[in-house]
Amino acid sequence: MMSVSQQGDGEAIEEEASPLNPPAAGAESLCFSASPSAARGLAEGHPGHGSEQSSHRLLAYSDALISIIATVMILPVCHTKIRADQELEESLQQLLTTKIAVYIMTFLIVTVAWASHIRLFQVIERIDDVLALLNLACMMLITFLPYTFSLMASFPDDPLGILSFCVCAIIIGLIQAVIVIYGFRRPYLLNAHICASDDQISYKYQILKMTLRAPALFLIAGILSFIYCPVAYVVLALVIFLPYITQCTQWCRNKIKGPKELQRKPFYTFHPNEPLSKERVEAFSDGVFAIVATLLILDICEDNVPEPKEVKEKFHGKLIEALSEYGPEFLAYFGSFVTVGLLWFVHHSLFLYITKPTRLMGLLNTFSLAFIGGLPLAFRLTHEFAAKSRNELEAIQISCVIIFLASLFQFAIWTAALYNEKETLHRHIRYGGKEHAFMFAKLSLYPSVAFVTFCLTYVLSKFSTEIFHLMQIIVPFAFVLLRIIVRIALAILTWLFGRLKPRTSILKEEEESVISVSEAIVVEHPDSEHII
């Protein structure tokens, strides 16, 4: 890099002219101060480009696009009409075989693409115009993946579905490889760690190898699809679970041969503890929550405005009567918005205290979001059937199961964070921390309410709808009053165990943590800057 820097001079100093280029602190500044000179040499050959920018907004936009695309396949599931005389269980089985499976698989595949996008832009930290345009091309192909996937599901024997999927995936991989090569030709765009490192070349080949591994396998799958489709599907599954397979084999090898020397490359390790960009996990989750919360109103706005003619003829011009026909759908909308909103609230509270999400937590988050995507379907079902019918009871039970699983995976994120709490959690939320009990209550509220509702619908199946609506009304208030409830519960516990543990020690503990707060703020300051 340095040898290059001595070649050029003159116009390429322009590279520094970008406005959003604050000099980084510490070791990173080394890299940034080196970059203009490197750029100088490089730009000599390519005078066309320049003006690097912060990648923040590009990534936010990509996250928004990917989150919409991940949840899009729930629409065909939602819009499947079930006739009132049909048994719900039966038709759900039919649905399950195709549409729901397509939804879940699409969600997982799109999140795999998203994860690879995160990894790529953890290496390339700054962008310029060319990278922004390349990324947009990449996004366009990712948004097309769900369609190819539903083709595959509808025509499993036709090679066209798997072929179009493979072609998309290969082009995505190639564009990402171009982005990597482009990034390494302009080191000032790279992550500070790589930029400051001595052997950029080895980094480059490692990352390129990882980026091109998937497209190569997709190419094989595409060729195989002409010969014998089932084998192609196996290869496809292999690619998607490749990170986990790599991880397992590595783990096994380490167990047998003993641990290898510590790898110093922190990128593309696929280790469950590999840190994930917290900002992007939040942005992606926000996108999913937002689109799921509004999915039902999208339908309502389009379909549930009565025709003036119909109102005149059928309801004698009385609009309110016509609207009361749609009553259940409005109820479904409010139910799903409230539930999604509160699950967002729990997610938001949780991620306030997570300092560094890992890949494992990201995976659990994906599962949680996949179930949240199913909520509009569940709520729509709940209000579609005649009161007290068998179908209605089942729809309510399905809703409870979905809420239970979605919130349980949120709880699992916390558990996974607690497992490695010193690195992943803020000190106040760690086991024994001041806010621990409160967070525990917040995270366990939905699973327990959903579980109780589910059990009650079995016992009191006659009142299942009433119980379900009661739950929907109570939960928001429970969240508002949660802090008081936790205080009371803790007071009762303290009072009950008062004899075992003298009260003064608890007070002392509280005081200690109060004192440590001021230290914490000083210590956490660089961290919190990073988070914001």
Next chain:
Amino acid sequence: MMSVSQQGDGEAIEEEASPLNPPAAGAESLCFSASPSAARGLAEGHPGHGSEQSSHRLLAYSDALISIIATVMILPVCHTKIRADQELEESLQQLLTTKIAVYIMTFLIVTVAWASHIRLFQVIERIDDVLALLNLACMMLITFLPYTFSLMASFPDDPLGILSFCVCAIIIGLIQAVIVIYGFRRPYLLNAHICASDDQISYKYQILKMTLRAPALFLIAGILSFIYCPVAYVVLALVIFLPYITQCTQWCRNKIKGPKELQRKPFYTFHPNEPLSKERVEAFSDGVFAIVATLLILDICEDNVPEPKEVKEKFHGKLIEALSEYGPEFLAYFGSFVTVGLLWFVHHSLFLYITKPTRLMGLLNTFSLAFIGGLPLAFRLTHEFAAKSRNELEAIQISCVIIFLASLFQFAIWTAALYNEKETLHRHIRYGGKEHAFMFAKLSLYPSVAFVTFCLTYVLSKFSTEIFHLMQIIVPFAFVLLRIIVRIALAILTWLFGRLKPRTSILKEEEESVISVSEAIVVEHPDSEHII
């Protein structure tokens, strides 16, 4: 505030325990250091709540929700089927009277709600759990506004539409008032400026008055709707244009009576130069761009997967033939994705250099986004009609007009920024700055291409489709090569005017700006931190 701070002690120190509480710099730190003691006194009375948080993610989620809702009413417009034998112009006129008007009005009303949300959270800068839940309730009602609005449009004579709209708007206003009151009872949640100010009370009443003004007028409109609907609509329009009316009357009064003494309250001034949160304008725009870019794929995923049965019977099992029927829709998808993506790219480049957007720029941005929302409709229309038909020509011309207006309003944002460039623009983009010519080229590319295409379709109406597709293909490459093109153009200009202005002076100018870069970075550093 200080008198309060001396009352309490003990448990309320917990208020400081939040992790995301970096001490602010300068005058603001005064406020923050005062806040725990104030909180101490307040929390004494309300031990239930606490743990304030950064509002960043709450606002991002709200922006995502509002942007989806703002664009939702384009769906009924998009899904209106136009029969091939129908004249497009005629049916567009029918559409215009209701659905397109509903879309545009919804977009504007939702952005008015969004603007009031921005203003509110410029006052309340930090949140706690209660505020997060109140905000979610507010969001739920905002997402319901488009529906009430389409009721109004379908049944203009029925008071139910306007009544439901007014009820929603009143409740939103009341919730916002509760948020203000709640915020002022916990001053550590407030904007540092207000928090540090001596007369919080006067601020509180000013902001409450502004927040409750709209609901009061909506109440009047609601009551009037029972008596005589048209008057209610007039009142409604009054509320929406209230900020502009206030501004005009103030301006007129100032002209007649001479300027009043300088108001020192920087909130709720409704002045066109009032700064807007750049972060939120970007987040909202990203949301609109993302949902618009994916609207067509949402439809394609749901509707354009052929039925296995149909393929077997109609196409003799040949999937590729069945898919080629949908060819035009895929083309429409790629066309709209590319155009929306590139308009996002221009928007992104522009906002990289805008340091402080004003209300006027926000308004222009809203208009630009409203037209971008119409793009999927335009592209769908383009591919719906038989080749070389009159309808097709008109559809292409409509597309050109929409692209032209959307990109022209982006250009207008830049012009508005240039008008007050010292405060709103980064120095490199100001008139005469290094990047000025390049930004000019970026912003004028789409308007000029759309204009040229529009003119060409008149002259060469036989080849209109080919010209349009050629434009779609050329524009992305033009963006990639734009920097080179601008360089060449500038070089030619320099060569042409070389005799008038000696070349050395230009070089000198360039050198000067290079030297000033290092100063600029030092100066801009606190600023750029603020932006990121």
